[in-house]
Amino acid sequence: MSDTLSVGMIGSGGIAQSHMRAIAGLENVRVAAVMDVDETRAQAAGDEHGARAYASLDDILGDTEVGAVHVCTPHSLHVSQTVAAAEAGKHVLVEKPMALSVADCDRMIAACDDAGKTLMVGQVLRYYPINRAVKQMIAEGRIGNVGHLIRRRYSYFDAGSPTSGYPGWYRDLEVGGICVLYCFGPHEYDILPWYLDSPVVEVYSRGTASTTLYEGQKDSYTTMMTHENGAVSVLSQSVVCHAGAGDQFIVGSEGSMRFTNGELTVNGEAVDVEGSAGEGMGRQIREFAECCLTGATPDASGRSVRHSMAVIEAARHSAERMAPVQVSEFG
């Protein structure tokens, strides 16, 4: 068995560049090929990383040296490209969101299972040292039993504007899904049950279209979740808030944690965590490669992340129905 995984990038835009930079620092992975419908972009990335460049999916999937693909394309393409890659015998690391519906997640899981291939989702927050430290401290009972967790993620995300640096498809409902839920939400709804190691059973969500920036979709959601272990978490998100925020408070029976803009305190005292968020991408890709090479199951496996996608779907329906929704309704 080879000790290096040769990967092909599907999509060579913003996040694919981060993947390729991280791969350059890893020993067990190399970029063998890059594919993008924008041929010039694919060629430039291929030249930079010493990889073959393709403009068609069939061509990269037909490249026998490519053992795995990283799907780094707009959201609505994730399901078809993942299924096609699995059917071509490739392992798949797909960027978040895994897909735009739980039904599509199931298709992806089934295709990879049938082909005997690894399916992992780019839940990079799980690989940030600080998030691993928070999860570990909760598991070790550092603050006792966690009863309450509140998290906010607010930003002003005007994708497609000349200054944002992000392409306009993020605001296209058909391609990107509801932006606040399917662009930022996959990180947020994933990290809460992951921290607590307890799935969400019930969701009550309300959303508003606070501005007209996102045509035909709500731009802000607040969701209350009840976890299987009885803990309650509240997630509040907006993509139209100029005053940004990224913070959380975790309240336990023996103490509490606060985690604001990268600074962690436990019972009011600062805790130093070694390593930076910038290491997350490399750690994530290293784990994917190890799993492909050994047959182990990644932490952010398709099955694991399917739960987060079911919670998002439940939140969407809860906001539409203005009523609590059981996550089990979505499998």
Ligand SMILES: NC(=O)c1ccc[n+]([C@@H]2O[C@H](COP(=O)([O-])OP(=O)(O)OC[C@H]3O[C@@H](n4cnc5c(N)ncnc54)[C@H](O)[C@@H]3O)[C@@H](O)[C@H]2O)c1
């Ligand atoms: N993990 C993170 O923190 C993070 C950050 C940014 C983006 N992302 C995710 O990464 C994915 C890509 O986002 P991005 O910001 O890089 O987008 P992008 O628009 O910068 O890049 C997407 C690329 O896909 C190409 N493309 C479009 N259609 C294609 C097709 N049919 N086949 C092949 N290539 C095609 C485009 O030409 C473009 O180069 C999204 O799922 C996004 O949510 C994750």
